Amino acid sequence: MSGTLIIAETADGAVAPHSFELLAAGRALADQGGGAVSALVAGDESLAGSLFEHGADAVYLAPAGSLDPGYAEAGAGAALAAREAADADIVLMGQTSLGRDLGPLMAFGLNTAVAMDCVALALEGGRLRATRSCYGGNANAEVTWRGDVQVATLKLKAWDALAPDSDRSGEVTAIDATGDQRVRVVSTEAAESTGVRIEDAEVVVSGGRGLGDPSAFEMMEELAGLLGGATGASRAACDLGWYPPSQQVGLTGKTVTPNLYIAVAISGASQHMAGMSGSKNIVAINRDPDANMVQVSRFAIVEDYKKVVPALIEAIKALD
Amino acid sequence: MNIVVCVKQIPDPETPASQFAVDEAAKRVIPAQGIAPVVNPYDPQATEAALRLKDAAGEGKITVVSLGEDSARDAIKHALAMGADEGVLLSDPDFENIDNFQTAVALSRAIEKIGDVDLVLMGRASADWDMGVAPLGVAGQLGIPCVTIAKSMELDGETLTVERVLDDGFQKVEVDLPAVVSISNEFGEPRYPQLRQIMLAAKKTVQVWSADDLELEDDEAGEDNRWLALEALYIPQVESNVEIIEGDSPEEQARTLALKLREAKLI
Numbered sequence: 001m002s003g004t005l006i007i008a009e010t011a012d013g014a015v016a017p018h019s020f021e022l023l024a025a026g027r028a029l030a031d032q033g034g035g036a037v038s039a040l041v042a043g044d045e046s047l048a049g050s051l052f053e054h055g056a057d058a059v060y061l062a063p064a065g066s067l068d069p070g071y072a073e074a075g076a077g078a079a080l081a082a083r084e085a086a087d088a089d090i091v092l093m094g095q096t097s098l099g100r101d102l103g104p105l106m107a108f109g110l111n112t113a114v115a116m117d118c119v120a121l122a123l124e125g126g127r128l129r130a131t132r133s134c135y136g137g138n139a140n141a142e143v144t145w146r147g148d149v150q151v152a153t154l155k156l157k158a159w160d161a162l163a164p165d166s167d168r169s170g171e172v173t174a175i176d177a178t179g180d181q182r183v184r185v186v187s188t189e190a191a192e193s194t195g196v197r198i199e200d201a202e203v204v205v206s207g208g209r210g211l212g213d214p215s216a217f218e219m220m221e222e223l224a225g226l227l228g229g230a231t232g233a234s235r236a237a238c239d240l241g242w243y244p245p246s247q248q249v250g251l252t253g254k255t256v257t258p259n260l261y262i263a264v265a266i267s268g269a270s271q272h273m274a275g276m277s278g279s280k281n282i283v284a285i286n287r288d289p290d291a292n293m294v295q296v297s298r299f300a301i302v303e304d305y306k307k308v309v310p311a312l313i314e315a316i317k318a319l320d
Numbered sequence: 321m322n323i324v325v326c327v328k329q330i331p332d333p334e335t336p337a338s339q340f341a342v343d344e345a346a347k348r349v350i351p352a353q354g355i356a357p358v359v360n361p362y363d364p365q366a367t368e369a370a371l372r373l374k375d376a377a378g379e380g381k382i383t384v385v386s387l388g389e390d391s392a393r394d395a396i397k398h399a400l401a402m403g404a405d406e407g408v409l410l411s412d413p414d415f416e417n418i419d420n421f422q423t424a425v426a427l428s429r430a431i432e433k434i435g436d437v438d439l440v441l442m443g444r445a446s447a448d449w450d451m452g453v454a455p456l457g458v459a460g461q462l463g464i465p466c467v468t469i470a471k472s473m474e475l476d477g478e479t480l481t482v483e484r485v486l487d488d489g490f491q492k493v494e495v496d497l498p499a500v501v502s503i504s505n506e507f508g509e510p511r512y513p514q515l516r517q518i519m520l521a522a523k524k525t526v527q528v529w530s531a532d533d534l535e536l537e538d539d540e541a542g543e544d545n546r547w548l549a550l551e552a553l554y555i556p557q558v559e560s561n562v563e564i565i566e567g568d569s570p571e572e573q574a575r576t577l578a579l580k581l582r583e584a585k586l587i
Binding site for chain 2: 189260
């Protein structure tokens, strides 16, 4: 038994970008002797092409909708059948609404364990070793599996997707099985968001509890809007109801890796860092020079944000 | 209605990185001096969820279960002080350093031993290992469905309607009891234990059950029987290369920053 099965997800009728990150992780394992990389996706054959182009050797098609968020019971049935058909000993999926449920369901269905939110994978003697963050990002743990099949969810944006190769192709196989869906989905609604999706934004401006006042997020939005970016918030700010949970950056929220991350009045608790430490350039605006966020940033202004942010907005406007 | 709430005592997740230490050989976190362990921050919300259902139904019994060392009594006491009725501590040398699936097996045996449980509530994850796997594990062991990351709940007869938080929105689902639901931080502020409640809680029963009491097989508990083996635990290294932008006024600092960001082609 050898090979990797990745569970792809869809968004707006196409394969979701994070699925290509899973394929890149699968290909990296294949390079270490991990065997063929198969992909399971729910929907029709038109989805297979982009999976092949990004690294799949074979594609399995589950019934449409069976891998949507909330349908993990149905999806687990399809995923277990695909795992068996592909003869895969490694199963990878995203740390998403679906993956959070599907990973454990699959693992327990296979009498094995699951490692959640992994940031690195390696093969040692043909067996998987995964690195994941724990204790709120203060520590890293490396884990291995006792059971035959090794199931892991991968942190979004921890792997770079491979460039598409249009010469790649493979076999497509339908999987008819789905699991018994006891949880009935009544309705699914998208979070209201204005402008750029925070996961896709090249610039993110985030505010924390240190803003002291929910109305200060208007200032964050003005700065983000000026830079064509998105506005985020720390968990502390979201828990206070200052900003919607869909915009939360951190371990329990979104992972973002923008080109520029501006952290305003965010101390840099590990919980938050886990969601943005992959940002290419970090700017901290904070009164505390010893704040963790200041230490990890490229540029920092140690001053009250109420004085700095309006001035920064004016200074950026004056550049053009 | 019988509700079980599972709670966990963990090292304070607000422990500053400077005081966070790991024994790499033992692969364990060294408790920070002067920082007491706390109830996992998601768990009081699970207790709150149970209390709201009990209040709405006008009847019911809430049993709090915790697996851990003797200090886990504090997590149970906290839930009892919030208004839960009884506590059970699962304590055994064979429960030390077990993984989340083993924990789920032990919790599910305790829930079966309590008997006639309609609903099991847990926090969405524990803030130490941050896996969020135990609720699905408990449900799997009990053969009942699991709804994760709930922000609100409403019970109508035997049907529970749950609003869940998704990555990009919200979802309303229905599930028939018995079921397991994991509660998210979006559920709302848990009630604060009042002095009178704290004094009443001291009189509430906390039973202690061992691996034998749960009739666990020898290979089900014990660190050596983990399904996910912990090979290494360490603090990741972070280096600092920060350039602090100086200036005579916030306006000057802001102008300098804007110029530097433009030079670096970041804006």
